[in-house]
Amino acid sequence: MREVDVDTPWGKPSAPVTVGRVDGRSVAFIPRHGMKHRFPPHKVPYRANLWAMKQLGVERVIGPCAAGSLQTNVKPGEFVICDQLVDRTTGRESTFYDGPETTHIAFADPYCPTMRRVALAEANDLGIATHDGGTVVVIQGPRFSSRAESAFFSRQGWEVINMTQSPEAVLARELEMCYANVSLITDYDVGVVGEVEAVSHEEVIRVFTENNARLRDLLFRMISAMPVERDCPCAAALAGARFEV
Numbered sequence: 001m002r003e004v005d006v007d008t009p010w011g012k013p014s015a016p017v018t019v020g021r022v023d024g025r026s027v028a029f030i031p032r033h034g035m036k037h038r039f040p041p042h043k044v045p046y047r048a049n050l051w052a053m054k055q056l057g058v059e060r061v062i063g064p065c066a067a068g069s070l071q072t073n074v075k076p077g078e079f080v081i082c083d084q085l086v087d088r089t090t091g092r093e094s095t096f097y098d099g100p101e102t103t104h105i106a107f108a109d110p111y112c113p114t115m116r117r118v119a120l121a122e123a124n125d126l127g128i129a130t131h132d133g134g135t136v137v138v139i140q141g142p143r144f145s146s147r148a149e150s151a152f153f154s155r156q157g158w159e160v161i162n163m164t165q166s167p168e169a170v171l172a173r174e175l176e177m178c179y180a181n182v183s184l185i186t187d188y189d190v191g192v193v194g195e196v197e198a199v200s201h202e203e204v205i206r207v208f209t210e211n212n213a214r215l216r217d218l219l220f221r222m223i224s225a226m227p228v229e230r231d232c233p234c235a236a237a238l239a240g241a242r243f244e245v
Contacts, residue, residue: 004028006055010047010093014039017052023224028056032063032164041141041163047093050171059230060115060178062222063169064215066208067136067162067183068144070154072192076207079128079218080160080183081119084135085110087166091140094167096174103174105241106233110169114232115180115222122221128214134159136183138166150191161189178234180222184208184215 001020006013014034020027030049033039053061067080074080087094097103123130137153139145141163145153153161160183172179186207188194 004056006052008048008051008055010051011045013048013052014045017056019056022220025223025226026057027223028053028058032065032168042089042092044164046167046171047096050168050175050177051096054175054177058177059235060112060180060226061172062115062180062182062219063165063172064182064184064219065162065164066186066204067160068187068189068204069159069185070137070150070161070189070192071157071159072188072194074131074134074159074185075129076185076187077129077211078185079123079130079215080134080136080185081111081116081123081130081132082136082160082165082181082183083109083111083116083133085165085169086135086137086156086158087170089138089140089166092167094170096171101242103238103242105170105173105237107170107173109233110173110179112178112180112232112234114227114230115178118222118225119180119182119218122225123218126214126217126221128218131159134183136160136162136165136181138162138164145189145191147190150189152191154189154191154193160185173234173237176235176237178230178232182215182218184211 003016135158
């Protein structure tokens, strides 16, 4: 493995990119929050991170995250391979296309269908309790939700709450990279029906650490199992997306 220092038009990524191989395949890794978790979710340099990956030739991005559950049937320690996203963030730089070239990507299905299938198959093979699909609502952070906010999200039927999936998934699509989310559920959010204590950072880290080995195993299996060629819509996301005068 080696570290690569990458410059982008959007500044430096969260950390130098670690480049190596997994089962004969080239991989690149950026710690989303930087070394020692120095970037809170609303300050992560998302555009620099995704651009650095694209510059290095990355075609597929796996975006694992710690997340809260909004439904009682989605339990701490389980995984959710999300298929939908609701963006409740504010003020984040969420596009590479600020003009003059107007670009409208399709985002009806935010996550790569091929990567989702691989994730689900490998999780099942590993015996990991995993939910096929789920909507993640992305909040601004760095604070957690109030009980009223959380209860509202829960009533919408959304399953997962997180702080980093947007604009990360959007930016990957704009660069025609495939993107999949693996949400490791660390806690019930405070608005879930029943007696639920307020979430704490310490509890999130505890559950995440306990399940980190399973997450690592799944990620490595996903990398090995990905088909060589891409036949998903992600690879042609810009086709027809630009406004022509």
